[in-house]
Amino acid sequence: MIYLDHGATSYPKAPGVSAAVANFINDASGNPGRGGHRLTIAASRAIEGARVTVADLLGGDPERTLLGPGATFWLNTILCGRLGPGDRVVTSALEHNSVMRPLRWLEDERGIQISVVEGISPTGVPTAAEVQEAVNQAPTALVVLCHACNVNGAILPIEEIARRVAPTPVVVDGAQTAGALPFDFSHSGLAAFVCSGHKGLQGPSGTGVVLLAEDFVIQPLIRGGTGSNSESEDMPVVLPDLLEAGTPNGPGIAGLGAACAWLADQTIEAIRHHESLLIKRCINAMQEIPHLRLAGWAKAIPQTGVLSFTIEGVDAGELAAWLDRERGIALRAGLHCAPAAHRRLGTFPTGTLRVGVGPQTTEHDIDALVTALEDRCR
Ligand SMILES: Cc1ncc(COP(=O)(O)O)c(C=O)c1O
Numbered sequence: 001m002i003y004l005d006h007g008a009t010s011y012p013k014a015p016g017v018s019a020a021v022a023n024f025i026n027d028a029s030g031n032p033g034r035g036g037h038r039l040t041i042a043a044s045r046a047i048e049g050a051r052v053t054v055a056d057l058l059g060g061d062p063e064r065t066l067l068g069p070g071a072t073f074w075l076n077t078i079l080c081g082r083l084g085p086g087d088r089v090v091t092s093a094l095e096h097n098s099v100m101r102p103l104r105w106l107e108d109e110r111g112i113q114i115s116v117v118e119g120i121s122p123t124g125v126p127t128a129a130e131v132q133e134a135v136n137q138a139p140t141a142l143v144v145l146c147h148a149c150n151v152n153g154a155i156l157p158i159e160e161i162a163r164r165v166a167p168t169p170v171v172v173d174g175a176q177t178a179g180a181l182p183f184d185f186s187h188s189g190l191a192a193f194v195c196s197g198h199k200g201l202q203g204p205s206g207t208g209v210v211l212l213a214e215d216f217v218i219q220p221l222i223r224g225g226t227g228s229n230s231e232s233e234d235m236p237v238v239l240p241d242l243l244e245a246g247t248p249n250g251p252g253i254a255g256l257g258a259a260c261a262w263l264a265d266q267t268i269e270a271i272r273h274h275e276s277l278l279i280k281r282c283i284n285a286m287q288e289i290p291h292l293r294l295a296g297w298a299k300a301i302p303q304t305g306v307l308s309f310t311i312e313g314v315d316a317g318e319l320a321a322w323l324d325r326e327r328g329i330a331l332r333a334g335l336h337c338a339p340a341a342h343r344r345l346g347t348f349p350t351g352t353l354r355v356g357v358g359p360q361t362t363e364h365d366i367d368a369l370v371t372a373l374e375d376r377c378r
Contacts (some may be wrong), residue, residue, distance in 0.1 A: 002328055002329045004330060005060070005331050006056065006356035006357055006358040007306040007336070009205060010127070010199055011260060012360060013203065013255070014203070015262055016261070017258050018255070020257065021251040022062075024251045024254035028046045032248065033227030034247075040269060043250050046254045046257070047248060049256075050254055050257025050260070051067060053264070054257065054260045056183050057179075058209070058211055059183065059188075059211075061211075065241045066244060067197075068336075069249065070198070071173060071174075071358060072210055075144075076221055079144065079217060086113070086117060086262050088110045088140045089142050090140050090168075092116065092125075092131075092146065093101065094176065094340070095341065097337045097338065098173065098175070103144070106121050112260075121154075121298060122296060123296045123345075124296055125150070125301050127157070128158065131143065131161045145173070146172070146180070147178040147183075147188045148177065148304050148306070149296070149341050150266060150338055151200070151308050151336050151345060154298075155177070155181070155301070155302050155304060158188070159188050159189060169213075169216060170190050171190070171191055172193050172203070173195075175196045176199065176304055177200065177269070179198075179199070179202060181270060189245070190213065191213050192213065194208070196208050196209075197256040197259070201259055201260060202262065203256030206249055206252050208299050210243075212278075220233050220235060220242055229241070258366070275359070277305060278305060278357045279304075279305045281366050282369070286373070289311075290314065292309055292312075293310050294309050295345050296347075305361075306355065307354070307356075308336075308345075308354045310347060311353075311354055314354060319353060320332065320333035323376075326372075329369055331369075333352070333354075334352075336352075336354055
């Protein structure tokens with residue numbers, strides 16, 4: 001199989017991930033922090049070791065690096081925990097529903113105000129000046145932006161935005177960039193950086209991370225057992241316990257730790273270089289295919305290893321099914337959980353086909369896709 005759906009999740013996982021998951025299940029399946037027998041200690045060690053590895057890779061403070069079920073969970077935690085009646089939020093037109101759905105819910109239920117920066121670029125990427133202008137229009141509680149759009153892969157200048165809008169806190173959805181773009185949270189100026197563990201970080205499904213700046217306080221979305229302060233019916237105030245209620249996904253976290261150790265060894269710079277070459281190869285070849293249109297693409301805007309395209313007169317869903325069935329090529333068609341981005345890019349409601357490359361994608365994979373598209377469109 002040729003797997004080109006890394007925008008959705010990574011496959012295959014990094015070497016060492018499945019062994020780490022199995023080792024946790026077989027040798028460390030105690031409940032971490034709950035009790036003092038050897039299995040709980042082994043579980044705690046595996047999880048805390050993974051936390052340090054993840055934090056080191058992304059430039060976070062391990063004490064403020066929280067592990068949970070995914071980017072969606074942490075975005076909901078931050079948005080629902082920070083925003084109340086009358087608060088104003090500035091966001092982009094390229095957001096995933098993990099941002100837009102909680103924001104729309106907060107708009108309906110708590111009366112927050114949402115200001116969407118459309119951006120003049122055909123990619124929908126706002127400039128830092130455009131975001132700053134939106135923030136300056138009225139008191140703003142929070143800026144929330146994707147680091148890169150999951151539809152067209154376009155990268156937002158998040159560090160420059162954070163500098164310009166300071167001290168307004170900037171929360172970034174790095175689901176599409178963590179592990180794929182070199183990034184150092186400690187020098188980013190961001191209040192929080194959220195990401196999936198299962199995409200560019202190459203870890204198991206059901207894992208996600210948030211890195212919090214020292215002065216950025218959030219409230220838990222869920223409350224429950226932590227193994228600490230069990231005499232109290234209130235949540236402990238210390239991290240990670242405050243934000244990690246319930247038995248954690250130990251096997252997933254152990255796998256994520258192994259994946260991040262592999263990434264550190266490969267270096268994210270090398271992975272970025274590899275994926276950039278592949279996506280450029282894909283763009284160059286696709287530009288030669290008649291009736292194929294790259295969605296929200298512009299040469300001047302840097303992008304991840306993700307792109308979207310449409311072919312005039314061809315149904316995206318049918319083409320994806322044909323590629324899978326006839327050529328063994330896996331990619332995704334549709335709206336990619338980002339209707340707002342498709343509206344902005346002019347591909348709503350039919351959507352696009354999305355290509356996403358990963359560390360183990362080869363030039364041959366890209367060439368096979370291009371040949372298949374040429375054959376199909378002939
Ligand atoms: C930009 C973006 N944000 C958030 C998410 C949600 O991530 P998770 O699956 O880790 O909850 C995704 C996944 O598709 C995404 O692409």
